[in-house]
Amino acid sequence: MIPSPQENEPKRVKLKKHPMNCEHYELMIFDLPFSARAADIDSVLREHMSQCSSCKALLDSHLVGMQQINESRRIQPNPFFYQGILSRMESKTVSAKANTVYGSRILRLSPALMSAAAAIVFGVWIGGRLTMNLQTSPVNTSESREMMLSAVAEDLQLIDISESTLETYLMDNQNPEQP
Amino acid sequence: MTEAELVQRLKEKDPAAWHQLVEQHQLLVYNVCKGFLHNAHDAEDLSQDIFIEVFNNAHKFRGDAKISTWLYRIAVNRSLNFMRNSRKRRFWKEIDALFGVSAPQDATAFVPSVETAPMETSEQRSMLDKAISQLPENQRIAFTLNKIEELSYAEVAEIMALSLSAIESLIHRARQNLRKKLKNYYK
Numbered sequence: 083m084i085p086s087p088q089e090n091e092p093k094r095v096k097l098k099k100h101p102m103n104c105e106h107y108e109l110m111i112f113d114l115p116f117s118a119r120a121a122d123i124d125s126v127l128r129e130h131m132s133q134c135s136s137c138k139a140l141l142d143s144h145l146v147g148m149q150q151i152n153e154s155r156r157i158q159p160n161p162f163f164y165q166g167i168l169s170r171m172e173s174k175t176v177s178a179k180a181n182t183v184y185g186s187r188i189l190r191l192s193p194a195l196m197s198a199a200a201a202i203v204f205g206v207w208i209g210g211r212l213t214m215n216l217q218t219s220p221v222n223t224s225e226s227r228e229m230m231l232s233a234v235a236e237d238l239q240l241i242d243i244s245e246s247t248l249e250t251y252l253m254d255n256q257n258p259e260q261p
Numbered sequence: 262m263t264e265a266e267l268v269q270r271l272k273e274k275d276p277a278a279w280h281q282l283v284e285q286h287q288l289l290v291y292n293v294c295k296g297f298l299h300n301a302h303d304a305e306d307l308s309q310d311i312f313i314e315v316f317n318n319a320h321k322f323r324g325d326a327k328i329s330t331w332l333y334r335i336a337v338n339r340s341l342n343f344m345r346n347s348r349k350r351r352f353w354k355e356i357d358a359l360f361g362v363s364a365p366q367d368a369t370a371f372v373p374s375v376e377t378a379p380m381e382t383s384e385q386r387s388m389l390d391k392a393i394s395q396l397p398e399n400q401r402i403a404f405t406l407n408k409i410e411e412l413s414y415a416e417v418a419e420i421m422a423l424s425l426s427a428i429e430s431l432i433h434r435a436r437q438n439l440r441k442k443l444k445n446y447y448k
Contacts, residue, residue, distance in 0.1 A: 105440075108440050108444060109433075109436050109437065109440060111440075112436040112439050112440050112443075113408075113436055114408075115407075115408050115409075115411050116408050116409045116411075117411065139447060140443075140444060140447045143385050143443075143447035144385070144389070144443070144447060146383055146385040146386070147383065147385035147386045147388065147389035147390075148389065150383055150385070150386040151296075151386060151389065151390070151409065152409070154295070155292045155295065155296075155409075156288055156291055156292060156295070157288070159284065159287050159288055160287065160291075160305070163283065163287050163291075163305075163308075163309070164280055164283045164284065164287075166305075166309050167283065167309045167312050167313060170309055170310075170313065171313055171316075190357075191356065191357070
């Protein structure tokens with residue numbers, strides 16, 4: 083059976099035309115100047131908003147943010163602005179200020195820095211003293227060894243208190259049963 | 262006084278001309294700084310420094326652009342430098358706080374009146390500020406100048422010394438980035 087020419091043609095699926103392309107309108111929202119108010123919105127965008135709650139939520143939130151940024155802008159000149167510049171210039175030039183910014187800070191912090199330095203020096207001194215006390219333990223010194231030897235020799239009633247005499251005496255008396 | 266005369270007198274370091282320049286353009290400079298720094302005190306200090314710089318370097322102004330363009334350029338560059346150096350300042354502030362030392366207050370600091378006091382910052386504003394701050398530098402400059410300062414593409418191009426198509430592209434990409442960042446949050 084030969085198919086009819088109509089059947090040969092690929093089936094055309096009739097897509098339901100999406101009434102709006104949200105991405106396009108979202109970009110339109112971010113194209114608004116920050117001074118824009120709801121009344122200034124373009125009619126095309128407004129029409130889309132009436133049908134798309136998602137884009138409307140985006141627009142409403144964005145308008146709040148934009149409005150607050152715009153309202154934070156100064157609209158009246160500061161009457162003390164020029165006077166402020168003059169006093170700034172009198173105290174220091176811009177370049178001098180850049181060079182001494184850390185110096186002035188250090189000056190301001192000097193009492194605190196001096197206290198910190200004193201605390202460090204005191205800590206080092208205390209630490210040094212403690213370490214020195216540990217190192218001067220009498221057990222390991224030759225002087226204390228000599229004192230110990232003389233004490234042992236005295237106990238054993240030896241006349242010669244040299245180390246070799248002591249060792250000989252101890253070896254001789256270590257095992258009296260051996261010949 | 263025409264702009265050419267003003268420039269000439271600025272180069273001669275005429276205090277009256279300089280005073281006039283400050284009065285005419287302080288809002289421009291302050292608002293640009295504020296737009297980048299999001300902090301009124303920093304913006305005030307920086308804008309005063311900018312006018313001192315203008316006074317000291319007036320002889321470098323070639324006069325081939327408008328004074329406002331020159332001021333925008335300086336304000337944008339100084340604001341970006343200020344932000345880059347903010348890490349150093351944060352470090353010193355932490356040191357100050359650690360030792361309980363507070364920085365001296367500027368007696369001439371401008372205190373906004375009740376009418377001009379900024380309203381409480383909303384979450385939407387914070388998110389928008391943050392999203393703009395996170396844009397790549399050129400996109401942020403172009404977007405801020407075009408959408409917040411409401412300068413034309415041609416003016417932004419002149420300030421940034423880029424072509425018109427480059428500015429269009431930067432602003433388009435900035436919008437796309439903001440859409441990506443804020444879409445989910447807002448919805």
